[in-house]
Every structure is written in C-alpha cells, then in structure tokens.
Amino acid sequence: MYIQAAVAAALAGLAAAGPLAVSPRSGYTVGPFVTCSASDKAQTSCRNTTAIEDDCCIETRGGQLLATQFWDAKPPKGPTASWTIHGLWPDRCDGSYEGFCDPSREVTGDQITAIIEYFGGHNLLRYMRRYWKDNASVDGSLWSHEYNKHATCFSSGRQQCYSDFSPTADLNATSSRKDVFDFFYRTTEIFKTLDTYAALAEAGVVPSLTRTYTLDEIKGALKRKFGVTPTVGCDKETNELTEMWYHFHVKGGNVYNGEYLPIDGGKSFCNATGIVYTPKKL
Numbered sequence: 001m002y003i004q005a006a007v008a009a010a011l012a013g014l015a016a017a018g019p020l021a022v023s024p025r026s027g028y029t030v031g032p033f034v035t036c037s038a039s040d041k042a043q044t045s046c047r048n049t050t051a052i053e054d055d056c057c058i059e060t061r062g063g064q065l066l067a068t069q070f071w072d073a074k075p076p077k078g079p080t081a082s083w084t085i086h087g088l089w090p091d092r093c094d095g096s097y098e099g100f101c102d103p104s105r106e107v108t109g110d111q112i113t114a115i116i117e118y119f120g121g122h123n124l125l126r127y128m129r130r131y132w133k134d135n136a137s138v139d140g141s142l143w144s145h146e147y148n149k150h151a152t153c154f155s156s157g158r159q160q161c162y163s164d165f166s167p168t169a170d171l172n173a174t175s176s177r178k179d180v181f182d183f184f185y186r187t188t189e190i191f192k193t194l195d196t197y198a199a200l201a202e203a204g205v206v207p208s209l210t211r212t213y214t215l216d217e218i219k220g221a222l223k224r225k226f227g228v229t230p231t232v233g234c235d236k237e238t239n240e241l242t243e244m245w246y247h248f249h250v251k252g253g254n255v256y257n258g259e260y261l262p263i264d265g266g267k268s269f270c271n272a273t274g275i276v277y278t279p280k281k282l
C-alpha cells in the first residue's frame with residue numbers, strides 16, 4: 001500500500017541518489033513485477049549485449065526514455081519559477097517513435113484521478129495538479145493524452161508484467177490499474193530530479209522580456225548541472241523556449257523500477273541565437 005511515510009522515505013532515497021541517477025526507490029515498492037532472469041537483470045535498454053528474454057524485464061519496444069518538460073508562458077501555467085511536466089516517452093533506440101500502441105490500455109482523466117486516489121496517492125495527485133499542467137484545458141486531458149499516446153507503448157509497463165496479473169480480471173477496473181499509478185508516480189519522481197529552472201538560473205539564464213540567450217548558453221548550463229545535454233525546444237515562429245527533453249536508457253529493470261542512465265539528447269529545435277525565455281509573470 002502507498003502509505004505516505006513510505007512515499008516520503010522513497011523521496012528521501014531519491015534525493016540522496018544525486019541529480020540524475022534515478023535509482024530504484026527504497027521504502028516504496030512499485031509492482032509487484034514478474035520475476036526476471038539474471039541475464040535480463042544485467043542488461044540496459046538499447047545497450048543490451050544479448051537478447052532480452054522477457055520484454056517485461058527490460059524495455060524492448062521504446063528503450064530510449066524521454067522525460068519531457070514544458071515552459072508554458074503563453075498562457076502561463078504552473079509555478080512562475082518552475083518548468084512543468086510534459087510526460088515520459090518511450091522512443092526507439094534510433095530516436096524514432098510510435099504512439100497510441102494499445103487502445104485497450106487507454107484511460108480517461110477521471111479514471112486516472114480515481115486510480116491514483118484508490119492507491120492512496122493523495123500527495124502524488126496534489127503534486128500533479130501543481131506541476132503537470134495542461135496549457136489549454138483541464139489537467140486530466142494532458143494526463144490521459146500522455147498515458148494513452150506514450151505509456152501504452154511500453155513493453156515493460158503492461159499489466160501482464162505484474163506478477164499478480166490475472167487474465168480473468170476486469171482489466172479496466174480501478175483496482176487493476178497499478179500500471180497507471182506507477183506511470184504517474186515514476187514520471188513525477190524523475191521530474192523532481194530535473195529542476196531545469198534552477199539549473200538555468202544558476203548560469204544566469206532567467207526569464208526576461210529584454211535579454212535573449214544562445215542555444216550554447218542554455219545547453220552549457222544544463223550540461224554542467226546534469227552531465228548530459230537535453231533536446232531544447234522552441235516555438236518555431238518566435239524562437240521562444242517551450243520544451244526540454246531529457247534522454248535516458250534504463251538499466252536492470254523495467255521502466256518503472258529500473259535505473260535511469262542519462263544520455264545526450266538529439267538535435268535541438270531552436271535557433272542558435274536570439275532565444276527568448278518569456279517570463280510566466282508579466
């Protein structure tokens with residue numbers, strides 16, 4: 001059960017692990033997942049040296065994970081001094097991706113809220129309402145979009161990957177959707193380790209109506225903080241900063257309990273100079 005103390009202990013464990021090393025939690029257990037072979041447990045997604053025996057154990061479908069964030073200034077969403085969560089995406093190892101992989105796993109925003117409440121994630125929900133913001137509609141519409149488009153593509157996040165999975169259970173019942181809870185839990189835990197606002201501010205890159213920044217300044221600040229370079233996203237029309245994508249491979253487990261190893265991102269979609277970091281508070 002997801003008692004608050006266990007969640008707090010898990011957060012303490014994560015914080016101690018350092019800025020980007022997202023390790024399996026202590027005191028809080030996702031799953032329970034199917035038992036994995038020693039061979040699978042020794043592997044890392046996209047870098048496996050031998051065939052993965054069970055695609056529940058190491059992500060095989062989208063082995064490059066992207067923890068993605070928004071800077072929503074127009075209209076402003078979320079705290080003025082924080083980026084917000086976009087999602088957790090399974091890209092293929094080559095950077096291509098697929099979406100909406102399994103309609104039977106889809107959920108609505110209301111179902112997501114009910115599932116998180118059912119499993120006792122009241123703090124998680126409170127956190128999501130603050131940091132996982134839809135830019136136009138109700139937050140639940142972004143949450144369900146993210147789950148339905150991206151999380152349904154995880155090989156290792158399927159209900160069949162849980163050791164208490166029952167083929168005869170009502171797979172859409174709230175109590176059967178631990179997979180949904182684990183997705184939202186894991187995505188927020190990873191977000192907490194990637195404070196883009198603070199990393200940029202440490203390098204003097206702060207929202208401004210008068211200054212602009214170069215892509216190198218932005219990437220340099222994040223590389224210094226996190227050791228890798230994310231993919232930086234801008235509005236193509238205005239060159240305003242809008243997105244940050246942090247890339248990972250996952251070691252020794254599935255997408256919800258494995259260790260996230262940071263890797264450099266792909267080509268950014270911002271101009272090299274004249275990048276605008278629009279304040280949320282005008």
Ligand SMILES: *[C@@H]1O[C@H](CO)[C@@H](O)[C@H](O)[C@H]1NC(C)=O
Nearest residue numbers: 047048049050051052053060
């Ligand atoms: C990695 O695992 C995938 C999925 O099992 C497999 O297709 C691929 O051949 C493996 N790579 C190596 C180098 O064994």
Ligand SMILES: *[C@@H]1O[C@H](CO)[C@@H](O)[C@H](O)[C@H]1NC(C)=O
Nearest residue numbers: 103104105106107108171172
């Ligand atoms: C679960 O509910 C969603 C949304 O209502 C629906 O799209 C999906 O088909 C349902 N899945 C199953 C297995 O009934």
Ligand SMILES: *[C@@H]1O[C@H](CO)[C@@H](O)[C@H](O)[C@H]1NC(C)=O
Nearest residue numbers: 070072074075134135136242
């Ligand atoms: C909200 O975000 C989506 C996805 O990034 C984008 O397509 C849309 O234009 C945005 N809407 C507003 C009002 O900014």
Ligand SMILES: *[C@@H]1O[C@H](CO)[C@@H](O)[C@H](O)[C@H]1NC(C)=O
Nearest residue numbers: 235236237238239240271274
């Ligand atoms: C981005 O750079 C291109 C090529 O120099 C230029 O044509 C375009 O106007 C720039 N876009 C913005 C939004 O500044």
